[in-house]
Amino acid sequence: MLLPKDRGFIHRMPSEITPRAVFEQRRLLLAGLGTLAALGSRRALAQGADRSAPLSGARSTLPGAVTMDKATPLAEVTSYNNFYEFGTDKSDPARHAHTLKTRPWTVAIEGEVKKAGPIGIDELLKLGAMEERVYRLRCVEGWSMVIPWVGYSLAQLIRRVEPTSNAKFVQFVTLADRAQMPGLNSSVLQWPYVEAMRIDEAMHPLSMLAFGLYGQVLPNQNGAPVRLVVPWKYGFKSAKSIVKIRFVEQQPATSWSLAAPEEYGFYSNVNPSVDHPRWSQATERRIGAGDLFAKKRPTLMFNGYEAQVASMYAGMDLKKSF
């Protein structure tokens, strides 16, 4: 009765995702837009072109960076989002995030670093070689996706700004602009949204700064123009639309643990044996993995990245440091 519709395909490389004819046509269109932009209203047109602009990366060779799980279709990756700055319903970001202006954009580097100061998005885009990494994303709400991100290891940026020995934690501050983000009128969270990790977690090669997905520039609702992706932690740790990165000595506040400290810890590593008070974390529903009757799948320790990241937590009681 309930047959999955058109969900049997596996997309791996951006070149497979966008047929050659289509992306060549797109390039032509971009070239055309470029010419037009030179003639007239440069900014408006550049923005329009950005939205579907290709951003490809070489397949990552980092251990664990390319899962063999079937990727979640692009339509679902871009229409089922938690991005409370644009509304609390999962369909809100796709509907409202068009108001987000992703150019000009700078990320301020602050705190315990030798090279503090703003970095423009264009400089950030060139700071590391773009890689495509296919990560599992596990939301604390019990659903998951598999997303081909485009970006590079956060460690590359961190090394560039030269943290001092006092830098024990890295905090990520995201955009909070009422003019662009209707969700800020809600008091669900304190704005701006902040996230943080220990510096060794941030330096882990799997911690990624993402600028694109599915071979194109990040759609606004997915955290454009630059976001964090930390695949072994619950999704809310992966801050979107980052405007500031601070290096600090003391463990900084993070939004969800400020809002409900007994439900969301600082670490928030994916852990099937530590239940959230409202729901079990033992299983997850893979979005786009089939029909209504598809069985939930067991959640893996550290979201399946145990081999790569478990050593960072050796000796820690993960039930206490949840």
Add this chain to the structure above:
Amino acid sequence: MSSARSLLQHPAAKPVLFALALLPLTLLVMGVLRDALGPNPAEALIRSLGDWTLRFLCLTLAITPLRHWTGLAALARFRRMLGLFAAFYASLHFCSYAVFDMGLDWNDIVRDVAKRPFILVGTLALLLMLPLAATSFNRAIRALGAARWQLLHRLIYVIAGLAILHFFWMRAAKRNFAEVAVYASILGVLLGWRMVKAIGPRYFMKLGSQSAKG
């Protein structure tokens, strides 16, 4: 007012309400068949059925106050049907959770219900609805006696309280209380009106007699 009365007493009024009350289910079933419930159809289905349970609970509880405020006694004809639809949507809400969320694994369901307060409270509300649905026939009223039947059916106040607590706790995880506040206010007015009506006159009489003494 008399036109409203004749509309309410029209022979087609009940069948029309019945069809309207089945509309949400029809749309959901169509959504499932056409794969139109979004990226997480199971969650959409479970949550929508829960929303409709709350809405029918509110409608059921609104009948008596509305009758009082408008003087339209004919409204009472629809109360049973609305109450039964609340129980119907609550049962579907639970069944869809059991099937789509838990894969009908009863060991898991029992463990999940016991472990999570918000599911426990919701399940309790459903269990309390069952005896009310089962004794909704005229014969049951006669068999129980009107007084006992009425006492039993006051359980709907407890059910409403549990239902809103269930919704509140579910949303508390993401601190998303806007919708909870809407339903809580509606239920607050509907239950508050009954409380004022029940204890109000006696309370004010007491106050009056005290001040008369003083």
